[in-house]
Amino acid sequence: MTELRPSPRYKPVSLFVTCIIDMIYPQTGVSVVEILDSLDIEVRFPLAQTCCGQPAFNTGSHQDARAAARQFLTAFADAEVIVTPSGSCASMVRHYYPELFQDDPEWYDQAVQAASITWEFTEYLVDGLGITDLNTALPPTRVAFHDACHGLRMMGLKDQSRQLVGHVDGVTTVEMPGADQCCGFGGLFAVKMPEISGAMLKDKVAQVEAVEADVILTGDASCLTQINGGLSRNNKSQRIVHIADFLAGALRNKNTK
Numbered sequence: 001m002t003e004l005r006p007s008p009r010y011k012p013v014s015l016f017v018t019c020i021i022d023m024i025y026p027q028t029g030v031s032v033v034e035i036l037d038s039l040d041i042e043v044r045f046p047l048a049q050t051c052c053g054q055p056a057f058n059t060g061s062h063q064d065a066r067a068a069a070r071q072f073l074t075a076f077a078d079a080e081v082i083v084t085p086s087g088s089c090a091s092m093v094r095h096y097y098p099e100l101f102q103d104d105p106e107w108y109d110q111a112v113q114a115a116s117i118t119w120e121f122t123e124y125l126v127d128g129l130g131i132t133d134l135n136t137a138l139p140p141t142r143v144a145f146h147d148a149c150h151g152l153r154m155m156g157l158k159d160q161s162r163q164l165v166g167h168v169d170g171v172t173t174v175e176m177p178g179a180d181q182c183c184g185f186g187g188l189f190a191v192k193m194p195e196i197s198g199a200m201l202k203d204k205v206a207q208v209e210a211v212e213a214d215v216i217l218t219g220d221a222s223c224l225t226q227i228n229g230g231l232s233r234n235n236k237s238q239r240i241v242h243i244a245d246f247l248a249g250a251l252r253n254k255n256t257k
Helices: 019-023 026-038 054-058 064-076 087-100 105-117 123-126 147-153 161-167 194-212 221-234 242-257
Strands: 013-014 080-086 118-120 136-144 169-173 216-220 240-242
Touching: 013 026, 013 136, 019 026, 019 240, 026 242, 054 064, 064 087, 064 105, 064 123, 080 087, 080 123, 080 221, 087 105, 087 118, 087 123, 087 147, 087 161, 087 194, 105 118, 123 161, 123 242, 136 242, 147 216, 194 221, 216 242, 221 240
Parallel strands: 013 080, 080 118, 136 169, 136 216, 216 240
Antiparallel strands: none
16 A cells, blocks of 8 residues: 555645543644754644544444544644654555545545555654654663554554664664563453453553563553553552654754763
8 A cells, every 4th residue: 555655755744642642642743843943854743633433433433433533634624744643543544545535525535545655753754754753872781662453453553663763873782572562552442341441451561571671662552551651550650651752862962962
């Protein structure tokens, strides 16, 4: 699909910040803007944006999902490139918006258009712009990764984050055993099946504890919330960090030298 998509180069970016980042981690949205600003990329923020509709879609409430999707498509109607710091939300727009409106010609073309210009943050930098080195630096730091399910399995997101982090001066990347193993969040899955979700989270917390890394990164705030909640309840000092925040921190560190 990537080779059929229009190139995002030399175009302004419309930022889709996502619900959970807007409500809980606004600094992550700021971090995305800081990085794009450092690359002289114009960033726009459509104020009418709301939820992408994924929670409703995942429960089978497609009528409610279509309502949310129509609001998204309206808010981003003028966008040339849409970037979001979430593989989960990006996959919703890219893979499921056309499906939602396949029997609605009034909205189908808009859904296909939005899908073609939507990029997850690391995917946009590496695959879209061909950028792997942001000219950043940190003190010696060992970094591991948690590969969020939607990003990994539906968007092919894995190497992009490792390439970006691997080019930060002072950083060594290591692989966490079970990096691609689900944390158990899965949106409403954690609510509807808490026992199974809790067991999956227990395994993930054990993996985090076992890896010899100073920082563990992920590209989805939902996984970050789930895993950090498990670590906190187990009185562990480790915390998962969003890759946008990590890279923005490395950029600020480089600029203060």
